[in-house]
Amino acid sequence: MAESKDLTKGNGSKIATREQLLSERAELKAALARAPNARARLDLMISAPHAELIVPTLPAEEVYFTVKELGMNDSLELIHLAGPDQFRSFVDLDAWRRDRIDVPTGLLWLRAAATDHDDERFQKKLARLDIEVLELLLKTTMHIWDLTEDPDPEPSGPTYPSPEGQYLVEFLVEGAEYIGAKRLLDQLYAEDPFKAARMLEAIRWELPTELEESAYRWRNARLADLGFPDLAEALSFFAYVDPDAALPLLEKAPAVPEGFFLARIAPAERFFDRVVQRLDAEERGVLERQLVTLLNAVMVAESVEPGELEQVERALREARDTLSLGLEHAAQGDPSHAGALLA
Numbered sequence: 001m002a003e004s005k006d007l008t009k010g011n012g013s014k015i016a017t018r019e020q021l022l023s024e025r026a027e028l029k030a031a032l033a034r035a036p037n038a039r040a041r042l043d044l045m046i047s048a049p050h051a052e053l054i055v056p057t058l059p060a061e062e063v064y065f066t067v068k069e070l071g072m073n074d075s076l077e078l079i080h081l082a083g084p085d086q087f088r089s090f091v092d093l094d095a096w097r098r099d100r101i102d103v104p105t106g107l108l109w110l111r112a113a114a115t116d117h118d119d120e121r122f123q124k125k126l127a128r129l130d131i132e133v134l135e136l137l138l139k140t141t142m143h144i145w146d147l148t149e150d151p152d153p154e155p156s157g158p159t160y161p162s163p164e165g166q167y168l169v170e171f172l173v174e175g176a177e178y179i180g181a182k183r184l185l186d187q188l189y190a191e192d193p194f195k196a197a198r199m200l201e202a203i204r205w206e207l208p209t210e211l212e213e214s215a216y217r218w219r220n221a222r223l224a225d226l227g228f229p230d231l232a233e234a235l236s237f238f239a240y241v242d243p244d245a246a247l248p249l250l251e252k253a254p255a256v257p258e259g260f261f262l263a264r265i266a267p268a269e270r271f272f273d274r275v276v277q278r279l280d281a282e283e284r285g286v287l288e289r290q291l292v293t294l295l296n297a298v299m300v301a302e303s304v305e306p307g308e309l310e311q312v313e314r315a316l317r318e319a320r321d322t323l324s325l326g327l328e329h330a331a332q333g334d335p336s337h338a339g340a341l342l343a
Contacts, residue, residue: 028045028058045063065309067079072108088222093307094306095109096219097305102307103136108180119190131199132214134188136211142172144168144200144204155170157170158170162189163189236297237297271325272328272338295319298318327342
């Protein structure tokens with residue numbers, strides 16, 4: 001959230017004070033928690049007062065899973081409103097399959113962001129992506145000729161002559177992937193022609209395995225910041241625990257991003273969910289952060305890709321079922337006792 005007392009649009013007109021924005025954001029968060037479905041969440045976000053300032057401050061996962069449920073084509077306005085850090089999280093969550101980047105999915109996100117009429121917002125999103133990711137997306141979708149070395153290439157697909165005249169790019173993809181790759185190249189040259197030309201030269205010689213390994217390390221570090229543990233830590237959640245032993249006390253709640261959306265996936269009329277409703281707001285907040293840690297661990301341990309929404313929902317539903325059974329056993333079916341265990 002901006003620190004200045006007054007925030008302005010590009011035309012310089014005063015639109016809101018920081019205090020107003022904080023109040024509006026709190027109201028939006030409360031409304032999102034009550035929203036019955038993804039369509040309702042989308043409408044709340046894009047219709048919020050000062051949405052262009054408030055949406056970028058929401059947890060990236062809240063926006064991401066809304067887009068995933070509705071589809072990119074039905075969520076373009078929300079993607080446009082997303083901030084650069086949020087957009088990078090979208091790519092981190094959706095455009096990887098284990099340790100390999102999924103180029104078509106990455107290009108789909110770029111194509112969706114590129115439909116924004118505000119070029120500056122799109123440029124900021126591109127600038128926030130790792131250079132290795134951009135190079136991978138380009139390297140796998142094109143062949144680059146250096147015209148100083150080969151002045152008479154014979155491409156068989158659509159081409160792009162670089163503005164400075166040194167390179168001829170042949171696109172190796174069609175349809176949405178071609179549109180995404182070309183839009184990316186157009187924007188890179190529009191922002192900094194010299195830097196774009198250097199990138200084309202680097203792409204010709206960089207090894208894709210090295211690019212991917214580097215990009216994967218950066219991506220995993222950011223996912224850890226979002227609350228996803230490494231595999232060893234995730235598997236520790238599945239270690240045997242004596243169901244009749246006393247529960248350990250946590251000194252503090254895990255540090256998990258505020259308002260993380262996964263905690264609200266797959267609620268149902270389980271014993272656990274009924275007990276949670278008995279807790280006060282502060283206790284529910286602590287429990288939500290603990291629950292997010294658990295659900296993230298389940299996703300990592302079961303190799304569930306965040307981009308596969310059906311797999312995410314199935315894994316989290318099963319995790320909450322197991323959690324509910326364990327709580328019911330520990331409390332011997334007594335909701336009051338269960339509430340004391342969770343508080």
